[in-house]
Amino acid sequence: MSIQNPTASDRTSATIEIGPFTFESGEQLQQVELAYERVGPVDAPLILVCHALTGNQDAVGLPESPGWWSGLIGPGAPIDTEKYQVITFNVLGGCHGSTGPASLHPETQEPYRLSFPTVTIRDMVHAQYLALQKLDIKHIHSVVGGSLGGMQVCEWGLLYPKFMHALFILAATPYLSDYGIAFNHIGARAIQDDPFYKEGQYNSNEDLRGFELARMAGMVTYRSNKLFEKRFDRGLQPSSQYKIQSYLNYQGEKIKQRFDANSYLYLLNAMNHHDIGRNRGNWKKAAQQYQVPVYSMSFEHDLLYPEDLMQQFSTNVPQGEHRHVSTDYGHDGFLVEFDRWGEWIREKLASLG
Structure with missing residues (x-):
């Protein structure tokens, strides 16, 4: 159908x-x-x-x-x-x-x-x-x-x-298991310790490199090692960066364009x-x-x-x-x-x- x-x-x-x-x-x-x-x-x-x-x-x-x-x-x-x-x-x-x-x-x-x-x-x-x-x-x-x-x-x-x-x-x-809380904690600290976070008073998501890191940490837990190996196979790009690195960088940039960092922290805490x-x-x-x-x-x-x-x-x-x-x-x-x-x-x- x-x-x-x-x-x-x-x-x-x-x-x-x-x-x-x-x-x-x-x-x-x-x-x-x-x-x-x-x-x-x-x-x-x-x-x-x-x-x-x-x-x-x-x-x-x-x-x-x-x-x-x-x-x-x-x-x-x-x-x-x-x-x-x-x-x-x-x-x-x-x-x-x-x-x-x-x-x-x-x-x-x-x-x-x-x-x-x-x-x-x-x-x-x-x-x-x-x-x-x-x-x-x-x-x-x-x-x-x-x-x-x-x-x-x-x-x-x-x-x-x-x-x-x-x-x-x-x-x-x-x-939520301690394992899940642990990864949420890593993501939260990456955002909160970013000097541009300013205790929640940041001017723009675009300034927050810590938000990018939080998303990268999350992406590693969302998918399996087997899938990453199939998809990226240690592939290198002309820049000498591995494809998996480029993928995570892209995901980090993307989240900043569509989500608010404070909201992300609030929802992590709820989880x-x-x-x-x-x-x-x-x-x-x-x-x-x-x-x-x-x-x-x-x-x-x-x-x-x-x-x-x-x-x-x-x-x-x-x-x-x-x-x-x-x-x-x-x-x-x-x-x-x-x-x-x-x-x-x-x-x-x-x-x-």
Whole structure:
């Protein structure tokens, strides 16, 4: 079956005000808005998609600018927008239209920067729930997400256990491991120790070489040694720089053009504190509280979210089912090779009716 991206007439891109919002920390902002993308028939069952660390609300996108999950979502795709409508929010604390550190304070008209309240995964979910209520959406079919998005899916099923029919957690574990926190710490320090960071008061992302290093460190964890060897094979460029070095330099430059460094730090911190067992006994007790089917998926060579922990999580969920995907892409497997695992998503969605 051919898969096509939606046309502009099939897609809504907008922001919605959710009013005053109280964070887990107790801090409150009087004006909060979330940016979102909505695709598909408005009377069809709704699937909520949650994005990863440097993702945004453009999961589907347009033909001239396909979204980050356009291979999974669209007409005829595993998440078929002829059968379902799909909504994706830019997370609270993000930098693509939702209220975050780069947003202007309504009174001072200056960016919040580090005065922005600490954001947790649970804050993100509560904000999205309020946005759905504002859109007059009282129940959804499923919640789907990978990595940071998968962390949100984990919390959706515990904070609002009867709001959906099923959960799809890709490349995410019930808590972030010390290994994951370690790499996040390296990235955060690279940004914070940059002399141009100025304790969050930097003039421009373009000045931040530390942000480039943070992204490079992340890229090394997202993909596997096997994939790097296949792709680069110790290839040299005329400049005598190895191709892998050029690739990492490119990724470092690219992140500065599309993401805010303070927002990146806030989201890293939210990931660090992800633990479904927090204030719920422990993660195994929390896993037993899910009231709907939970479909989880791990990817071979994923250094950050290993198969064994995701398998353990699934066995502790009353209606848990797990699939492991063979891939050389490692953690980034949830963003590519949809032919390897997309049909499993389609089948599980179909089984839910």
